[in-house]
Amino acid sequence: MTATVIDGKAFAADVRAKVAEHVTRLKEVHGITPGLAVVLVGEDPASQVYVRSKGKMTVEVGMNSYEHKLDADTSEEVLLALIAQLNADPAVHGILVQLPLPAHLDSDLVINSIDPAKDVDGFHISNVGLLGTGQKSMVPCTPLGCLMMLRAHHGSLSGLNAVVVGRSNIVGKPMAQLLLGDSCTVTIAHSRTKDLPAVVQQADIVVAAVGRAQMIPGEWIKPGATVIDVGINRIDKPEGGTRLVGDADYDSCAAVAGAITPVPGGVGPMTIACLLANTVTACSRANGLKEPEGLTA
Numbered sequence: 001m002t003a004t005v006i007d008g009k010a011f012a013a014d015v016r017a018k019v020a021e022h023v024t025r026l027k028e029v030h031g032i033t034p035g036l037a038v039v040l041v042g043e044d045p046a047s048q049v050y051v052r053s054k055g056k057m058t059v060e061v062g063m064n065s066y067e068h069k070l071d072a073d074t075s076e077e078v079l080l081a082l083i084a085q086l087n088a089d090p091a092v093h094g095i096l097v098q099l100p101l102p103a104h105l106d107s108d109l110v111i112n113s114i115d116p117a118k119d120v121d122g123f124h125i126s127n128v129g130l131l132g133t134g135q136k137s138m139v140p141c142t143p144l145g146c147l148m149m150l151r152a153h154h155g156s157l158s159g160l161n162a163v164v165v166g167r168s169n170i171v172g173k174p175m176a177q178l179l180l181g182d183s184c185t186v187t188i189a190h191s192r193t194k195d196l197p198a199v200v201q202q203a204d205i206v207v208a209a210v211g212r213a214q215m216i217p218g219e220w221i222k223p224g225a226t227v228i229d230v231g232i233n234r235i236d237k238p239e240g241g242t243r244l245v246g247d248a249d250y251d252s253c254a255a256v257a258g259a260i261t262p263v264p265g266g267v268g269p270m271t272i273a274c275l276l277a278n279t280v281t282a283c284s285r286a287n288g289l290k291e292p293e294g295l296t297a
């Protein structure tokens with residue numbers, strides 16, 4: 001079997017087009033322009049690229065983008081004061097603090113200081129609790145993107161066996177909650193899981209979010225299963241230079257799976273598209289308006 005490649009770039013372009021339509025309606029019918037504030041502390045090169053890309057795409061879909069770049073040695077007090085200012089600003093409907101933060105800053109404290117209604121990353125403890133109890137929340141962007149691609153590929157996910165490999169707060173745990181919400185039978189596997197290959201072999205859906213390059217080989221995959229690869233790892237090429245790979249070993253998994261997301265060009269582009277979707281959702285909710293269809297969990 002050769003897997004169908006789930007094209008995350010094309011999918012993300014489609015999500016952004018839907019966001020842009022909704023933004024146009026918000027502007028033309030209601031006179032509201034959604035606004036997204038992104039806060040970057042320090043000069044991590046990858047974070048700088050992601051933040052630039054977020055700002056560019058925010059403007060492309062017709063929303064206002066507010067970028068706040070702070071020095072790496074910014075104090076917690078200054079960062080919290082900025083977040084309080086953004087919480088109070090009616091032009092700002094979404095707030096995102098780019099992670100990772102420098103080590104001297106307490107990420108949990110910072111994230112939990114964001115107004116949950118503006119927490120477009122879905123990382124605030126209130127949103128975590130709402131998602132865990134099946135209530136309306138802001139949903140973390142990467143798992144939301146994975147869910148959208150899975151729904152589009154499978155139609156209904158009801159009754160499917162899903163194995164999420166990785167238990168991070170940003171991907172693994174919310175992904176498991178979303179799959180449970182769609183009536184999958186869900187297992188969260190991790191570094192201490194006994195006989196990981198046997199666990200993964202039961203899965204109709206494998207979400208690889210463990211953060212280790214090419215860790216999941218094709219022999220672990222049930223023929224016809226769907227592999228969603230959340231990993232973004234840079235490895236050395238034998239001929240020199242580097243390349244990006246996922247947490248699944250692409251070639252051997254693609255030979256067995258029914259469908260697979262590539263790296264790059266799979267889950268990654270959906271992360272930013274879903275951030276824009278969450279911002280338009282937050283703006284609609286803040287104004288008591290109908291939420292965009294197909295852009296929420």
Ligand SMILES: Nc1nc2c(c(=O)[nH]1)N[C@@H](CN(C=O)c1ccc(C(=O)N[C@@H](CCC(=O)O)C(=O)O)cc1)CN2
Nearest residue numbers: 050097098099100121141264265266267268269271272
């Ligand atoms: N506050 C947040 N911080 C971080 C998040 C997040 O969702 N919220 N996620 C990641 C970084 N990230 C967005 O912030 C992100 C990662 C990857 C991509 C992406 O499109 N990747 C491309 C490859 C890009 C490359 O060439 O390096 C792909 O997979 O095709 C977008 C956004 C950590 N921080």
